[in-house]
Amino acid sequence: MDFLLGLVGADFVLVAADTAQIRSVVRMKSDLDKTMKLTDKTMMLLAGSVGACSNFGDLMAKNIKLNGIRNGYDHSPAECANFVRKSLADALRTREAYQVNLLLGGYDAHDGPELYYIDYFGAMAKVPFGAHGYGSFFTLATLDRHYKEGMNFEEAKDVMRKCIEEVRTRFIVNMPAFTVRVIDREGTHEVTL
Structure with missing residues (x-):
């Protein structure tokens, strides 16, 4: 029942994830953080079983950090996305398959803001906006209608608010x-809508 949402603005990526941990018909927790910081300017949002998300997220964060230390620089969002995609694809062909869908967003000094949509099969696409989970059934139409390239921060917050309100109104799960x-040239910051 996870819901992840992200969109690219003029010089930032705005991402949101619900905070509920739900299993079957039981809400186990209401304050779960489904985000994982990979570098100072790259973050991924994970959807799937809590164990798979936690294990896979930690594995990716630690390996990307180790690779950055070995090579002496932080990886770009594109490099992180490709590493995550390959790790998911490789794990799919072993007994370690992770049932994890994710959005990966970040800011690169050369390429600007980037958002990647990655599913548990290891398929990846660079997108201007994306959503995972049942909430995406309700929000993709809203994003199609209201998203425009190069939005400023206030416009992006307004579109995000509309998407979240649509999920709260239409989805049977509260x-x-x-x-x-938000991820920008300064790093990652929490935002209130």
Whole structure:
């Protein structure tokens, strides 16, 4: 029942994830952080079983950090996305398959803001906006209608607000709280809508 949402603005990426941990018909937790910081300017949002998300997220964060230390620089969002995609694809062909869908967003000094949509099969696409989970059934039409390239921060927050309100109105599962973060040239920051 996870819901992840992200969109690219003029010089930032705005991402949101619900904070509920739901299993079957039981809400186990209401303050779960589904985001994982990979570098100072790259973050991924994970959807799937809590164990798979936690294990895979930690594995990716630690390996990307180790690779950055070995090579002496932080990886770009594109490099992180390709590493994550390959790791998912490789794991799919072993007994370690992770049932994890994710959005990976970041800011690169050369390429600007980037958002990647990656599913548990290891398929990846660079997108201007994306959503995972049942909430995407309700929000993709809203994003199609209201998203425009090069939006400023206030416009992006307004589109994000509309998407979250649509999920709260139409989806049968109550999603009262969301973690919203912005990734820009300064790094990652929490945002209130």
